[in-house]
Each structure stands twice: as C-alpha cells, then as structure tokens.
Amino acid sequence: MPKLIQPLRKSNKLESSAMTYPNGGCHTCKIRRIKARSLSSLYGQQLTFHIPKCDETQPTCQRCIKSRRICIRTTAQKANFLIHIENRYASGETKRPRGPRSSLTPAIYFDLQTRAVIYYLNYHLRMPADVQCLPGSVADSIVEWVSGATIPMIDLAISSIALAIFSRTQQNPVAAMEACARYDELLRHAQLMMPTVVETNIDAALLAVFLMSRYEDSAYNAEESLSNAAFNSFTHHDGAISILKIWRHRHPRDRQPATDIVKHSRRGIIRSAILRYLAVPPWLEDGRFFGERGQDLEYDRILVRVANLRNQLMALQQNNSQLKTISCELFQSAQKLKSEAAGLDKALQEWAIQIPSAWHPRRHLVRTDASLPAGYLFSSVIYSYPSIAYAAVWLNYSATRMLLNQAWLRILELIKPFSDESAWNQQMELCRTRIIVTAEDLSSSIPFVLERCKVTNAGEHQTLTIFGTNEEIRPYVASLVAWPLSVASGIGSLHVEQKQWFRTQLALIGRIIGSGVLAGVGAAGLLDL
Incomplete structure (x- = not known):
C-alpha cells in the first residue's frame, strides 16, 4: 500500500518523508533517483502518492522504455553481510571535503x-x-x-x-x-x-x-x-x-x-x-x-491467387490499351478472371467464417459530442477485440478483400462493351458496396489497434474510453496497421474523404516507425492499386 503524507504538525515542521530508493532496480533508475515528492497537506487532507519504482524487467524495465533511456542492469548484487563497512568519509578515515558534493555516480557514455x-x-x-x-x-x-x-x-x-x-x-x-x-x-x-x-x-x-x-x-x-x-x-x-x-x-x-x-x-x-x-x-x-499450416495456409493460398489474378488483369489491361475496342479473345479471358474473382471472394468469406468466435470484434458507438481532434476517428463506430493479435488478423482480411474487389471492379470495366447494361450496373454496384463496407470495417478497427481507446469490462457491460492525442502510439503496434493502411490508401474507388483519412493515418504511421516510404506514400498518395 502507498504511504500517506501526514498533515503539518503544530511545530510547522514537515515530517521527514524522504525515502531512499529501493535496493532492487536497474542501474539507470538508481542514477535517476526517482522518489516521491514530499508535499505538505495545506488543506488539512491526507494526500496519497504512489512511489515510482523500477519493475526490474529483463532486459529493459518499463520505466526506461517509457522514458526511452538505456536500461543498464546492475552487474553486482550487494552482499548480505552482518558487518556493514562505512565509506571512507563516514568511517572517519578521510576528512570529507568542503563545498558541494560532486556526482558520486559518473554518467556512462x-x-x-x-x-x-x-x-x-x-x-x-x-x-x-x-x-x-x-x-x-x-x-x-x-x-x-x-x-x-x-x-x-x-x-x-x-x-x-x-x-x-x-x-x-x-x-x-x-x-x-x-x-x-x-x-x-x-x-x-x-x-x-x-x-x-x-x-x-x-x-x-x-x-x-x-x-x-x-x-x-x-x-x-x-x-x-x-x-x-x-x-x-x-x-x-x-x-x-x-x-x-x-x-x-x-x-x-x-x-x-x-x-x-x-x-x-x-x-x-x-x-x-x-x-x-x-x-x-x-x-x-x-x-x-x-x-x-492450418488457417494460415488457407489464407496464404487465397493471397497467392489474388496476386496472380492482379498480374493477369494487368496483362489484359495492357493488351486492351493497344486496341480501340476489346477483342473477343480478351473478353473471354476477362470473363474467366471475373469467375476467378467471384470464387476468391467466396473462398475468403468462407475462410472468415472459420475464425473462432472469440476473435470476433465487438461494436461500440461513440457519442457525436465527444471532444476529439478532427480526423482522430473516421467513423462513430469503433470495433474492439479481445486482443490486438486478433484485430491484426481481421485487418489483413479486410485489406485482402478490398484488393480483390478492386481488381474485380476493373475486370467489370473491361467487359462493359459486351455486357448487358442492367446486369453490369448491378454487378458494379455490388462490387463498390463490398469495397465500401470492408473499408468501414477497417477504419472502425484502426483506433483499437493504435490504442486510441480502451475497453473496460464490468460484468456483461463494457465501457469504451477514448484517449486524447497525448497518448503516444508505440512503434510495434503501429507496424501492425502499415500493410492494411497501405492497401486502403491505394483503393481508387473509395470516397475521397475516406481515402484521405487512410492516407493521413499511413503518413502518421510512417513517422512513428521511421519509414520514409510509408510517410511519402501517405502524404502524396503514390499507390494506385
């Protein structure tokens, strides 16, 4: 339990509350001499202070991580002798010099x-x-x-x-x-x-x-x-x-x-x-x-097929650009690609059904009157997950489905001259809808992964707390959203506002993890997928 600082006594002297640093801890924290500040109770109330301590985590303690300092481990443990030998000044062996004390622990360079x-x-x-x-x-x-x-x-x-x-x-x-x-x-x-x-x-x-x-x-x-x-x-x-x-x-x-x-x-x-x-x-x-292995192998097979589909689509587009109108041969090839895209989208949805229910997101509605900076959240709906690892799986799924349906959309554009107008319009609308819905799922999951919000469990009810911009995004968390944001920022069929939000978040991630490519792609919109 934390100690309580007692109020002032009649003698108007503060009770000594100087606390020596605990023996445990890393060398860096000992040098910093982190202590609880001694304050008087000016209002007649007892004030409670938590003493910051080094948690002695190996190889780097949490206090050094938070302050971005080099965590130096204590190389020697203090012997637990019954006889305590004083230093040469305290024992009287040497007269203590006058004046201010010099640093007893030299800084390590x-x-x-x-x-x-x-x-x-x-x-x-x-x-x-x-x-x-x-x-x-x-x-x-x-x-x-x-x-x-x-x-x-x-x-x-x-x-x-x-x-x-x-x-x-x-x-x-x-x-x-x-x-x-x-x-x-x-x-x-x-x-x-x-x-x-x-x-x-x-x-x-x-x-x-x-x-x-x-x-x-x-x-x-x-x-x-x-x-x-x-x-x-x-x-x-x-x-x-x-x-x-x-x-x-x-x-x-x-x-x-x-x-x-x-x-x-x-x-x-x-x-x-x-x-x-x-x-x-x-x-x-x-x-x-x-x-x-397992579900990872099934997802991997789908991703490989998506890559090959995009390669074949690019070849068709290059051949079609050399002609004024699409040829019958190109039309038949495009029809095969359309069937391949439909099969891949079905396989991807079936793969998502196999994801354990414990990994599924929970939907939260954010109040519209929440005082948050502009662009901090794109949607009033936020998804929370039991773990950031589960959220990363869904982010990659959303990115893959957006890639697939964007390719599907371009295939439909190729076959328009030989297609029934009514059926073609319906297919285009369905394809755009899938892209928009998937992009909304992605934008609703980003705040949780970036730790902009926290879910507190209270029985059957959950409370969602939104943090402000003063909460720093940690690099290893930011790296999890780099690929999904890169894909989303390159989907041309998205609404301008949503695509701009994805680009802004990608540029932010690039600055956090020190990636000039991500920062540049997010700022200039260099990807066209």
Whole structure:
C-alpha cells in the first residue's frame, strides 16, 4: 500500500518523508533517483502518492522504455553481510571535503551507434505477449541474432537500420549521415560475402536482405524519388527471391522445416508481388513447404491467387490499351478472371467464417459530442477485440478483400462493351458496396489497434474510453496497421474523404516507425492499386 503524507504538525515542521530508493532496480533508475515528492497537506487532507519504482524487467524495465533511456542492469548484487563497512568519509578515515558534493555516480557514455541500436531493439522490436503470437514476426529473430553469434554482415545491417530509424524518429541528422556510411559499407561487404553466407547460413542472408530492404524504406525521400515509380527496396525483394529459390532447391521435399525468417521472407515477397502486379513464382506458391499450416495456409493460398489474378488483369489491361475496342479473345479471358474473382471472394468469406468466435470484434458507438481532434476517428463506430493479435488478423482480411474487389471492379470495366447494361450496373454496384463496407470495417478497427481507446469490462457491460492525442502510439503496434493502411490508401474507388483519412493515418504511421516510404506514400498518395 502507498504511504500517506501526514498533515503539518503544530511545530510547522514537515515530517521527514524522504525515502531512499529501493535496493532492487536497474542501474539507470538508481542514477535517476526517482522518489516521491514530499508535499505538505495545506488543506488539512491526507494526500496519497504512489512511489515510482523500477519493475526490474529483463532486459529493459518499463520505466526506461517509457522514458526511452538505456536500461543498464546492475552487474553486482550487494552482499548480505552482518558487518556493514562505512565509506571512507563516514568511517572517519578521510576528512570529507568542503563545498558541494560532486556526482558520486559518473554518467556512462554511449556513442551514437550504440544508443541507436539499443533504441531500435528495445523500442521498435519489443512486443507484448499477445502480439508475439502473430505468425511471421521477424523481431525475435533479430534479437536472437544480436544476442548470439556475431556475423559482420548482420551487425552492419542492424547498425544501418537502427541509425536510419533513430535519425528519422529523433530528428538527428548526424545519425542519418552515419547510417548512410554504415549502409555503404554493408553493400560493399554484401557484394563480397553474400555468396559465402548463402552457402553456409541462409537465415543470416535472408535477415541481412530484409534489414537492407527496411533501410531503403526508412531512408526513402519522396522529393528525390518522384521521378522513379519503383522503390529501391524492390531490388532487395528480388534478392530475397533468389535466396529463397536456393533454399527451396536444397530442400525439394518437406524434410527441413522452414524457420521464421524463411516464412517471413516469403510473405514479404508475396506482398511485394501484389504491389508490383507480379505473379508469384510456381515454386513459391505452395505455403506448406515454407511453414504455413492450418488457417494460415488457407489464407496464404487465397493471397497467392489474388496476386496472380492482379498480374493477369494487368496483362489484359495492357493488351486492351493497344486496341480501340476489346477483342473477343480478351473478353473471354476477362470473363474467366471475373469467375476467378467471384470464387476468391467466396473462398475468403468462407475462410472468415472459420475464425473462432472469440476473435470476433465487438461494436461500440461513440457519442457525436465527444471532444476529439478532427480526423482522430473516421467513423462513430469503433470495433474492439479481445486482443490486438486478433484485430491484426481481421485487418489483413479486410485489406485482402478490398484488393480483390478492386481488381474485380476493373475486370467489370473491361467487359462493359459486351455486357448487358442492367446486369453490369448491378454487378458494379455490388462490387463498390463490398469495397465500401470492408473499408468501414477497417477504419472502425484502426483506433483499437493504435490504442486510441480502451475497453473496460464490468460484468456483461463494457465501457469504451477514448484517449486524447497525448497518448503516444508505440512503434510495434503501429507496424501492425502499415500493410492494411497501405492497401486502403491505394483503393481508387473509395470516397475521397475516406481515402484521405487512410492516407493521413499511413503518413502518421510512417513517422512513428521511421519509414520514409510509408510517410511519402501517405502524404502524396503514390499507390494506385
């Protein structure tokens, strides 16, 4: 129980309430000497104060995470001797010098790279327990490599991305220059050593390519890249395909289980193919060989088919643009794609039905008189979930269905000249409705994932509390909505207001996680899906 500060006595002297810092805790918290402030009860009431303490969480305590400080563990434990030896001043061995005391604990100096790496590992890769259960997370793999064997290429890659993110999120131009220097060194080293690393340790090669891709996304400058439609990170995505192909040929059968890095790399390649209207290579299509199981495997199969559908649609659009009117051959191909899109939408809905009922959202209505900043919420309806991990599953589902129906809409536009007008108008209206409804579900789920609201359980009733803008969005939470927001911001058939809201949220996420690509895409609307 917290101690109570007693009111003033008649002697007008404050009761001494100075509290020594507890023996437990990290070295950083001890240096900061966090104490409860001693205040008098001026109004004749007892005031209760909670003493902030270090929770001693390994490897980083919550107080250091909140203040973004380097958490230094106490290396030596105090011996529990019966005889206590005083310091040389208290024991009388040496006369205490006059004047103000100097700092008894000198500050520990960390160079810029060390601070950036610790900031990146603790603040951007540290996830709560319910988020860690999400499949395909590479955060644990990065932390494992840092704490394990040293590989120069991995060390350079982690230093590069850490400095790049630190420079963006902390507005540190010196870190940006050092990140560029480290990345140049990394490219030279990778050019020489990548074949050897691929031969001896494919996981290390994939992790290095993943980090190099993230560096390109972080260092992206929209003003300098307007003339180039492709992002620099796409080059590293192609490199990851080559490495995965080597891994696949080494394990033609399902004998060697895929690691998390292999699984995550493949998922990133599929998303890259969707953005670039590329087909998924045949040897990469079957997720069973890359660690996909259960419902994840079913969803993976749908996503691969969506990517291939978009690739075939792009080919049809390019062929049709060369003709004044669509040919019969193109019309038949478009009809097949329309049937494929209808089958995929049905399969996606059937997959969603299999999601456990405990994962389903709960609907809340926000009062219209709530004093919130403009654009803080798009809809007066907010969805809450038992876990952020469950919400992330529904966000990805919504993004995939919007992608699919946007492709379906473009297929219908191709076959308009040979279609019955009444039936065609009805199909177009249904397709637009599915996109709008799915986008509303997505916009209603974003506030919960970004921790802008909190649900309090009270028996059968639930209370939804909306937080103000002073609540900071944590990077590992922001990264969960990056892909769904990227997709939503590129859906051209959405209403202008809703699409602008998605773009604004995407730009905000880019600034939080230090991604120049997301910030630029959100601000300029560079994606057209």
